[in-house]
Every structure is written in C-alpha cells, then in structure tokens.
Amino acid sequence: xxxxxxxxxxxxxxxxxxxxxxxxxxxxxATLAAMVSQYxxxxxxxxxxxxxxxxxxEDAVQEAFLRVLRHRDTLGEVRxxxxxxxxxxxxxxxDRKRRAKTRPETDDVSELARVLPSSGLTxxxxxxxxxxxxxxxxxxxxxxxxxxxxxxxxAFEELSSVEIAQVLGITESSVRSRLFRARNLMxxxxxxxxxxx
Amino acid sequence: xxxxxxxxxxxxxxxxxxxxxxxxxxxxPAPQGIEDRILxxxxxxxxxxxxxxxPVPLRSSTGAAGSWxxxxxxxxxxxxxxxxxxxxxxxxxxxxxxxxxxxxQRMAAPGGFSSAGAMRTPQTLNGPVIAQPAAASSxxxxxxxxxxxxxxxxxxxHPRPVATAKADAQLSAPPAQ
Numbered sequence: 001x002x003x004x005x006x007x008x009x010x011x012x013x014x015x016x017x018x019x020x021x022x023x024x025x026x027x028x029x030a031t032l033a034a035m036v037s038q039y040x041x042x043x044x045x046x047x048x049x050x051x052x053x054x055x056x057x058e059d060a061v062q063e064a065f066l067r068v069l070r071h072r073d074t075l076g077e078v079r080x081x082x083x084x085x086x087x088x089x090x091x092x093x094x095d096r097k098r099r100a101k102t103r104p105e106t107d108d109v110s111e112l113a114r115v116l117p118s119s120g121l122t123x124x125x126x127x128x129x130x131x132x133x134x135x136x137x138x139x140x141x142x143x144x145x146x147x148x149x150x151x152x153x154x155a156f157e158e159l160s161s162v163e164i165a166q167v168l169g170i171t172e173s174s175v176r177s178r179l180f181r182a183r184n185l186m187x188x189x190x191x192x193x194x195x196x197x
Numbered sequence: 198x199x200x201x202x203x204x205x206x207x208x209x210x211x212x213x214x215x216x217x218x219x220x221x222x223x224x225x226p227a228p229q230g231i232e233d234r235i236l237x238x239x240x241x242x243x244x245x246x247x248x249x250x251x252p253v254p255l256r257s258s259t260g261a262a263g264s265w266x267x268x269x270x271x272x273x274x275x276x277x278x279x280x281x282x283x284x285x286x287x288x289x290x291x292x293x294x295x296x297x298x299x300x301x302q303r304m305a306a307p308g309g310f311s312s313a314g315a316m317r318t319p320q321t322l323n324g325p326v327i328a329q330p331a332a333a334s335s336x337x338x339x340x341x342x343x344x345x346x347x348x349x350x351x352x353x354x355h356p357r358p359v360a361t362a363k364a365d366a367q368l369s370a371p372p373a374q
Contacts, residue, residue, distance in 0.1 A: 036235050041227035049222050058231060062238050069239055136218040155219030187211040 028072045036065060039082060042158065043089045049152050050093045051100075052137070060096060064089040080166075086159070087167045094149075139189040147182035150175055 040061055047057035067088055068075070078084045121129070140148060153164045161179075165172045 032239060033236055036239070037232050040232045040235055044227040044231060045223055045225055048225055049219070052222070054228060058228065058234070061231070062235050065235055065239055066242055069242060133218045133221060136215055137222070140215070140219070151215070152219065155216065155223040157220075157223075183212045183215070186215050190211050190214065 028075075031075060032065070032069060032072065035068065035081060035085070039085050040065075042082070042156075043085055046086055046153075046156065047089055047093050049155065050090075050097055056096065056100075057093075060089055060092045063092050067092075080163075082158075083163050083166050086163075090153075090167055135193070136190070139186060139193065142189060143182055143185055147178050147185060150178040151182040151186070154179055 043061045043064060044057050047060040048054065051057050051060065064085060068085070075081075140151060143151065149168060150164065153159055153167060154161075159167070161172050161175045165175045168175070170178075
C-alpha cells in the first residue's frame with residue numbers, strides 16, 4: 001500500500017466497514033422485519049379501506065415502510081409504533097387518493113365481490129351483496145372529508161377513539177362529534193336513495 | 198311507538214348497515230406473502246447516501262467535542278462560500294457608462310418643410326458681360342423681325358440689312374468738314 005493510499009483510507013473510511021455499524025444495521029433490519037410481520041396486515045387494511053384497490057394498498061404499505069427505513073434512527077423515540085405506522089400509511093393513502101382523483105375510479109363492485117365471504121351464498125346473492133356494499137361505500141364517499149375519515153377509521157376495531165384522534169391529529173371529543181355527524185349524514189343519504197328507488 | 202323512537206330505530210338500522218359494510222372492508226385479509234414482498238422491497242431499496250466520516254485521529258473526540266468540530270467545519274464551509282462570493286463581487290467591475298457624443302438636434306426648416314437634403318449654395322456674382330454697341334445690336338434685330346413678319350416670302354440668299362448698308366456708307370464717306 002502506498003503512502004497516499006494509506007492516508008486516503010485513514011481519512012475516508014466508509015461506515016459499513018466498522019463492526020459496530022454492521023451490528024447496528026443488522027439490529028435495525030431485525031426491528032424492521034418484526035414491524036413488517038406484525039403490522040403489515042393492519043396497514044394494508046387501513047390502506048384498502050380508503051383506496052379500495054389491492055395493488056394500490058400494497059404499494060402504500062410498501063411506501064410507508066420505506067419511510068420508516070429512512071427514519072430508522074428515530075425509531076427509539078416512537079411511543080406507540082402501531083398508531084405511528086397507521087398515521088404514516090394514512091397520510092400516504094390520503095395523498096394518493098388526492099392525486100388519483102383525475103384517474104377513473106376502480107371497480108368497487110367487482111373488487112368487493114372478489115373478497116366477500118362466499119360460503120353458502122349463490123352467485124346472485126354475492127353479486128347483490130356486493131352491489132349493496134358498493135352503494136353504501138358510494139354514499140360514504142359523498143360525506144365531507146372530516147366526517148368520512150373518522151367514519152372509515154372507526155370501522156377498525158383495534159383503533160380506539162383516542163388512537164383515531166392521534167392518527168388524525170385532533171381531540172377525542174372532535175372524533176366523537178364528527179362520528180355522530182357522519183352517522184346522521186349517512187342515514188340521510190341512504191334514506192334519500194331508498195326513497196328514490 | 199312514537200315517531201322519535203321510530204326515527205331512532207331507523208337511524209340505528211342505517212348505522213348498522215354502514216358499520217357492516219365498513220367492517221367488511223376493514224377486516225379484509227391481507228394478500229398472501231405481503232410481508233415477504235415488503236421485506237424484499239426494503240432490502241433492495243437504496244440506502245441513504247454514504248457520508249465520509251471524520252478522520253481517524255479526530256473521530257475519538259465524541260460528544261461535545263465532536264459537535265464542536267462539526268460546527269467549526271460548517272462555519273469553515275460557510276466562510277469559503279461567502280469569501281468566494283465576495284471575491285467575485287469585488288473583482289467584477291461595474292459596467293462603465295457609455296461615452297456618447299450628443300449630436301445637436303437638427304433644426305427644422307422655417308415654415309415646417311424640410312430641406313430634403315438640398316445643399317445651400319451661396320449666391321455668387323454674375324460673370325463679366327461683353328459690352329456691345331447699342332446701335333449695332335438694335336440694327337441687327339430689324340431684319341430678323343422682318344423675316345419673322347413675312348415667313349412665306351423667300352428670303353434673299355444673302356440678305357444685306359439696310360442698317361448695315363447705311364453704316365457701310367457712313368464709314369466709306371469722308372467725314373463732313
């Protein structure tokens with residue numbers, strides 16, 4: 001090794017060569033893998049409830065974990081990883097939904113018919129149920145944004161009203177009042193559509 | 198059943214319908230192998246940019262000393278950038294104002310018309326005039342007038358004006374004593 005190479009290697013050492021850095025990276029990867037196996041399903045369902053498209057929801061979950069990877073140095077400061085991750089994926093999903101407004105909506109009926117439980121039901125019943133759910137989801141889409149978000153998150157049994165408030169960045173009383181308003185609006189919308197039939 | 202309770206029961210049924218649909222969507226099972234796909238995506242994702250570490254002798258200083266070194270390095274970078282900018286600012290001369298000779302404005306011709314590029318020439322004196330005797334000049338004009346008065350008549354081949362003949366006679370005659 002020449003003198004210049006020795007100086008160069010002494011002054012410009014790459015972090016991966018250090019043993020403690022390697023251990024740190026391995027520990028981070030293990031933590032991340034545990035988070036993926038624990039929360040990927042829940043994050044996917046949150047993403048799907050807004051996007052209603054399987055591939056888009058999976059992309060959103062992937063992007064959420066990529067963001068976690070970028071900020072892995074701050075993982076130790078996170079108190080509730082589950083709510084933190086749901087908040088990340090929620091923001092991603094809302095951003096995607098906003099950007100995808102110009103694109104045509106995905107076919108909710110066919111997507112729902114694919115995922116509906118089909119045990120003991122005929123194909124006609126499944127199609128009818130899918131149409132009914134699609135109609136309800138269409139009414140939900142007509143709600144104001146604030147009420148719609150609370151209503152969608154309230155469907156997740158694992159999320160309490162306090163956690164919904166943390167995800168949305170509002171108070172718990174706001175969550176309750178918005179949920180009450182959303183249910184009233186939904187009742188009006190569904191009754192109106194029934195009277196039109 | 199009063200209308201309020203009927204309305205409330207109607208709202209309850211609606212909310213049950215809404216809840217059933219939302220729960221159905223919310224409880225959908227995640228697709229098979231999503232965790233593996235996400236992990237593969239995370240492994241292939243580009244890591245953050247490699248940062249050159251501090252030199253080995255300086256790396257031992259940790260904590261406050263390390264942060265002090267970082268601040269000093271940042272200040273040095275700022276100084277270099279600011280010094281370079283100042284050097285450029287001081288070496289570049291501001292543009293000189295253009296030296297322009299202001300031409301006097303051309304006066305318009307009186308009367309509102311332009312000269313159309315015509316050059317004014319000074320009036321010069323008339324050239325020398327050869328003086329001729331008045332009689333000769335008056336005599337010489339007569340046959341011309343006659344000729345003009347009688348254009349049809351054929352003029353003589355060599356007309357001899359009368360005045361000329363008289364003058365010849367006077368010149369040939371001896372002066373009277």
